Amino acid sequence: MNFKEVLLIVNPISGDIDKQRIINKVKEEVQRRNADFHLYRTTGENDIEKIRKFLDVHEIGRVLVAGGDGTINLVAETIRKYDLPMGIIPAGSANGLALNLELPDELNQQVKIAMGDNFINYDILSLNDTICLHMSDLGINAELIKNYENSNFRGKLGYLIQSIPTLIKSGYPFEFEIQSKGEDREAQAALLGIANANKYGTGANVNPIGRPDDGLFEILIFKRISLGEVLKTLRNETNLDPEFLEIIQTKSAKVICKKPVSFQIDGEYIGEETEIKISILPEKLKIAVPA
Template sequence: MVNFKEVLLVVNPISGGISKKEIIEKVRERLQKLSVGFHLYTTSGKEDIQDIKNLIGDKKIDHLLVGGGDGTINLVADAIKELDVSMGIIPAGSANGLAVNLNIPKQLDKQIDIALGGHYINMDVLCLNEIICLHMSDLGINAELIRNYEDSSIRGKFGYLLQSLPTLIQSEFPFHFTIETEDFKREEKAVLLGIANANKYGTGANVNPKGKPDDGVFEILIFKRLNFMEIIKTLRNEVDLDPSVVEILPVKSARIKCRKPEAFQADGEYLGKVTDVQIRILPQKLKIAVPKPN
């Protein structure tokens, strides 16, 4: 049941390489029928966070909709994480990893129903060197794959597939790092070091089966070696992963120091090579619309 008065739709005109015209028109029509105020903001890549904050204050916005990919959702989350407003998502990016984790359907009308519905979770927000992350970040081979994908001209899952073999051949793994938390300090090596606030990558691979986005903790995933049977298990969403292949550590804060610079990504965006990542969690900071449980 809609209980807000002014809605701001934020769209990224270039995300996913698709037009947002249908999203804008359908949201506008739906809100008119509900006698709810409609406002539109199109991202430009310049001062977007401050512009969104200003609109929320000036127009008394009490609910936002995001029509874009994970990068756009993160931008809006960064803008509203300290504000008393809720958010719904209309996934319109390349991978849409957060939508996959929240079980948002692919049909636009159903997405709008959920985004304007009355069922929410209060989602945790991760800060990685003060960069917002909502579902999945990592260092190592997957981040290298994302870098190679961004440098290629072929988009979509087929583009990821084409880059997989060259990435495996060219990568220098495992890499060495240290994890420091309030409770322990460990030296480790891995082919991939994940930082998870949710269960899945945008591809659907379930690498963190017991993770929850609203429990006040995140998980560090240490993939110690490449094992293709375990990769297949994650794609099938099987929950019993071999601990000799991947170790899962639930924590509330951490610092990761790498022996040499390693590829780093957050929510599907390649962020360069780093040697030091400081991670803190903002518990239940984001009120986000999700499907009702069955």
């Protein structure tokens, strides 16, 4: 695919990866293709508006993003109505979306795929008008992310350090009402997930039936905490105990919490919520993936 201009969007504070090395490698590849290279570093202040203004005055043919799931989510929201293909360079603390897309670990290969011509037309979920590409949940994992964001440790070590105090302090099980496919049902859960992919960033395959391009999403009801079942998900086993996990596949739903529950979207803590409206947006996100 030929394009005149490429925009690389980098989150300078995500993960612990050398961003300058990524910038240099992408710039080298773009120039090799005789295209113009542009760089935008996110600041957390009006990034969407600033990037859209840039897109309106340039002939960008490919947007690349170097960051974690939260940064990818921000870029997806920014470009979803521009019909622009996106390439991903995983560079976050937990790169769950990249893991699900089976992107390689080696930078040269990542750049080659991100600039390539093989794409998936990826579903975009809307959760209370905020988009979700990967995994969202209510409950104990969102509490863990909240504690992680408030700590001084980063990377997977930071999540590990926060896991025990989160378990001790959590008020689970939480009580939910799930409205979907014309039915209402009650559920008690330690965690209620909303999934557009198979795996968390840890590699846990919690949603073996999910596909990100099938026009459906899954509600995951984790009824209890079980180390044995968690280990199964890490080994990619699909025969999970129904007393541990129940999966509802649907096109739209509403989740009502009996009391405010911690909520996260694509690894970003949102706050405590009592109601989540879920649907699939009509747009698809064109993401470069391995052939």
